[in-house]
Amino acid sequence: MPDCYxxxxxxxxxxxxxxxHSEEKKLREHIDNCIDCKKYLERSIKLKKMLSQLxxxxxxxxxxxxxxARIRREANRERNKLFKPFFIPHRAVKIAFASxxxxxxxxxxNPFNLIRKDEGNxxxxxxxxxxxxxxxxxxxxxxxxxxxxxxxxxxxxNTVDSLIIKNDSLYNQRNNIITTHVTPxxx
Amino acid sequence: MNKNNKxxxxxxxxxxxxxxFQEGDIYAFEQLxxxxxxxxxxxxxxxxxxxxxxxxxxxxxxxxxYRNRHSYKKIAKFSTWFYTIAANLAKTELRKRKRKSLxxxxxxxxxxxxxxxxxxxxxxxxxxxxxIREKIIRDKIEELPLKFREVIILRDIEQCSxxxxxxxxxxxxxxxxxxxxxxxxxxxKELKHLIEE
Numbered sequence: 074m075p076d077c078y079x080x081x082x083x084x085x086x087x088x089x090x091x092x093x094h095s096e097e098k099k100l101r102e103h104i105d106n107c108i109d110c111k112k113y114l115e116r117s118i119k120l121k122k123m124l125s126q127l128x129x130x131x132x133x134x135x136x137x138x139x140x141x142a143r144i145r146r147e148a149n150r151e152r153n154k155l156f157k158p159f160f161i162p163h164r165a166v167k168i169a170f171a172s173x174x175x176x177x178x179x180x181x182x183n184p185f186n187l188i189r190k191d192e193g194n195x196x197x198x199x200x201x202x203x204x205x206x207x208x209x210x211x212x213x214x215x216x217x218x219x220x221x222x223x224x225x226x227x228x229x230x231n232t233v234d235s236l237i238i239k240n241d242s243l244y245n246q247r248n249n250i251i252t253t254h255v256t257p258x259x260x
Numbered sequence: 261m262n263k264n265n266k267x268x269x270x271x272x273x274x275x276x277x278x279x280x281f282q283e284g285d286i287y288a289f290e291q292l293x294x295x296x297x298x299x300x301x302x303x304x305x306x307x308x309x310x311x312x313x314x315x316x317x318x319x320x321x322x323x324x325x326y327r328n329r330h331s332y333k334k335i336a337k338f339s340t341w342f343y344t345i346a347a348n349l350a351k352t353e354l355r356k357r358k359r360k361s362l363x364x365x366x367x368x369x370x371x372x373x374x375x376x377x378x379x380x381x382x383x384x385x386x387x388x389x390x391x392i393r394e395k396i397i398r399d400k401i402e403e404l405p406l407k408f409r410e411v412i413i414l415r416d417i418e419q420c421s422x423x424x425x426x427x428x429x430x431x432x433x434x435x436x437x438x439x440x441x442x443x444x445x446x447x448x449k450e451l452k453h454l455i456e457e
Contacts, residue, residue, distance in 0.1 A: 081441070081445070082437075082441055085437070085440060085441045085444060088444075089415070089422070089440075091422070113448075116448050116452070116455045116456070117444060117448065119455045120416075120444065120447060120448050120451065120455055121416055121444075123393075123397060123451075123454075123455070124397070124412070124416040124417055125416060125417065125419070127394060127397060127398070127417060128394065129298065129302045130298075130301050130302045130305040130306075130311070130314070131298045131301055131302070132297045132298055132301045132315055132318060133315060136297055136315065136318075136319070137293065137297075139319060140293065140319050140322055140323075143319055143323055144323060144326055147323060147326070147327065
């Protein structure tokens with residue numbers, strides 16, 4: 074008797090429509106002479122039919138509603154995660170957080186200028202122009218987009234080299250404001 | 261607009277729907293839910309044999325789709341990609357079940373199931389007999405080792421091709437074929453009395 078195991082593999086190929094013509098011919102010849110493989114084939118066909126005819130299980134009627142609710146919950150959870158850094162649960166921490174916010178706010182708007190804003194471009198005044206008019210002098214300031222017009226009084230005790238422009242205000246070396254509005258002048 | 265385009269607009273492919281969903285079209289997501297919810301339910305139920313757990317896994321699968329919509333790349337067939345997610349979640353659920361050693365898994369008996377009975381013209385006696393047969397088949401499928409069970413479910417119940425099974429289970433085609441072969445042999449042996457009735 075030829076190797077039935079190999080023919081059972083061919084039976085599976087037959088069930089799955091994967092068998093080629095020559096294999097099918099070989100299998101049929103074998104089955105005609107092998108009662109066990111013939112029975113195996115019959116049982117295989119019946120089993121495949123039984124499996125394919127099993128009733129299909131469906132989702133419940135509430136499936137869509139439940140899914141929507143789950144997605145909404147998920148979206149809310151994501152949103153809460155985003156806001157978590159701002160969500161402070163304990164009272165003591167809340168008070169500490171509020172205090173820090175108040176202190177920072179006071180320091181930012183402080184009239185005595187205890188903390189000077191460092192942000193913004195800084196430009197050093199390094200060159201004086203020869204042009205004079207209306208009692209004011211025009212200065213060329215390194216990297217500053219325009220020349221600026223300043224009064225002589227702005228330089229009473231300051232040398233040109235020590236002046237700094239931050240956020241359109243002019244400061245001396247001790248970080249004191251000389252003038253808050255540096256006026257750009259076009260030549 | 262030619263006929264094909266018209267057809268495509270009225271019946272877009274899964275791949276077109278996921279692409280539209282990736283672009284923010286929620287209606288496309290709803291269409292995918294409509295197309296796949298029962299297919300996945302049947303698929304997952306065959307793994308878990310518990311209706312509540314199966315529905316939970318299907319919901320989780322859709323939630324993963326919603327959350328990770330951008331992970332899908334056009335190179336893969338959507339159905340294969342989606343079945344892979346469902347199969348992995350179902351297997352995770354099985355592992356959890358095993359770990360917890362659940363002694364009283366609330367198995368969905370044939371008596372209290374509420375899914376569709378295929379032939380409503382059956383007489384009560386035949387219906388009972390058909391339900392008992394179905395329960396026996398499902399029990400025997402459940403008793404198969406997981407590696408055989410998953411290929412039998414995919415091939416003989418879900419009618420997936422060998423290639424799709426390869427992609428879903430991430431195993432070589434030779435392994436798929438030999439597992440189908442051995443799985444069917446085992447099942448045939450277990451269900452011999454029922455088959456030969």
